[in-house]
Amino acid sequence: MKKILFSATLLGLLSACSSVLVSPEVQAPGQVADIAALPLTVPALEAIPETPARPLQGTFQQVSWTALPGWQDDSLDHVWKAFINNCKGLMRPVSGSLAQQARATPRVWQPVCAAAVQSGLDPENANTVAVRQFLEQQLQPWRLLDAAGKPARNTVTGYYEPLVYASRKREGAYQWPLYAVPTDLLTIDLGSVYPELAGKRVRGKLDGNRVVPYDTRAQIAASPERQPEVLAWVNDPVEAFFLQIQGSGRAQLPDGSMMRLAYADHNGRPYASIATWLANKGEMPLAKASMSNIKAWARSHPERVQEMLNANPAMVFFREEAIVDPELGPKGAYAIPLIGQRSVAVDTSYVPLGSPLYLVTTHPGSSRPLQRLVMAQDTGAAIKGPGRTDFYWGFGDEAGAEAGRMKQSGDTWVLWPKQAGAPTAR
Incomplete structure (x- = not known):
């Protein structure tokens, strides 16, 4: 793995979580249907129930396609595959549960997804000109505004799917566990009783007839007899820790085969930075806490590695997934596989999951434009x-x-269906 400096880079990822610790839109951990592998099926409009609207905090301003900077320069690589997968998510049955993140209104997308099926475009090899023409015919751009009615310019960060080296057996250098979801982990949806707490979930376990917070990372490590099932043993503690920060990753096994360790759940504890812990202990300045330096510190202080890891009480649990299409990443919070440089994480208080977006930003550390359609x-x-x-x-x-x-x-x-008005959520 390349060594990446933290000072204005991964320091932000180890000192504050990015797109991690999120729950996919599923009924229970480990039960995510692989809808990306299924054909797109669009139900009749009358078969899609009308569920109560979910309020969005921002507002939207209708604009023309010519108002999108660089729109004609976007190559639209992989866009049609992402768009079709997105329709598969939109056309799933609607639960209306306030415990789920807000999603784009399925009924307004039904005609667009039906038109996508009839277009004859191939998700694996769609013509860019035809894709652009379809999008312009079917969709209307709306600029996202903040609560004050001003363009919602904000920070754009990045995340990715890392690679670790692991074994299914604890042996040799493979000593650092990545766990499956514990059988005693409870998840309580508060939004089902208190609508104002929609999307808020509490993790815990039973202690007699009481629900108490689930074990911290330190408590799990200190109780071998009660540890969850181990899916894989990683050869480096810092790499294993960073995979948890990202929330998902691929593991190369000793025989050269690959497995995906996908986010399944977490212990409900707040995240804390090991970089900050090292700085507070006087082990290294925060500005020097690169991944390479943290790994070097771990090699020099093997007896303190667990102490360092325990500084973060949060623990992510995984499930194993097969890698069928190397272009597809792990499933995001919408239970749709992410596609590199075509998927983003958003605040669903402003933008519902399943919405195509046009993002205008710049490449990391530069002023070079990065302008493209994303989901x-x-x-x-x-x-x-x-x-x-x-x-x-x-x-x-x-x-x-x-x-x-x-x-x-x-x-x-x-980007919202024409004739449907401003973006809405369910």
Whole structure:
């Protein structure tokens, strides 16, 4: 793995979570249907129930396609595959549960998704000109505004899918566990009783007849007899820790095969930075807390590695997934596989999941334009506010280098079905 400096880069990721610790839109951990592998089926409009509207905090200003900076220059690579997968998510049955993140209104998307089926465009090899023509015919751009009615310019960060080296057995250098969801982990949806707490969930466990907070990372490590099932043993504690920060990743096994360790749940504890812990202990200045320096410190202080890891009480639990299409990343909060440089995490208080967006920002650490159509398919603990966006770079070291350096300013337009009015949520 390439060494990425933290000072204005991964320091932000190790000191404050990005698109991590999010719950996919599923009934229970580990039960995510792989709808990307299924054909797009669009039900009749009357078969899609009308559920109560979910309020959005921002407002929208209708604009023309010519108002989108660089729209004609976007190559639209992988856009049609992402768009079709997005329709698969939109056309799923609607639960109306306030415990779920706000999603784009399915009924207004039904005609567009039906037209996509009839278009004859191939998700694997769609013609750019035809895709652009379809989008312009079917969709209307709306600029996202903040509560004051001003363009919602905000921070754009990046995340990616890392690679770790792991074994299914604890042996040799493979000593650092990544756990499956514990059988005693409880998840309580507060929004089902208190609508004002929609989307808020409490993790815990039973202690007699009481629900108490679930174990911290330190408590899990200190109780081998009660530890969850281990999916894989990683050869480096810092790499294993960083995979948890990202929330998902791929693991290369000793025989060269790959497995995906996808986010399944977490212990409900707040995140804390190991970089800040090292600085507070006087082990290294915060500005020097790069991944390479943290790994070097861990090698020099093997007896204190667990102490360092325990500084973060949060623990992410995983599920194993097969890698069928290397172009597809892990599933985001919308339970749709992310596509590198075509998927983003958003604040669903302003932009509902399943919305196509046009993002205007710049490449990491530069003024070079980064202007492209993306899909709102994920959320994140630190992704809050109008226009706040986390850009998914894809898999591997190069994607990690870009993600680690990205802290740009950006503007957002939501692309919404024509004749449907301003964007709405359910």
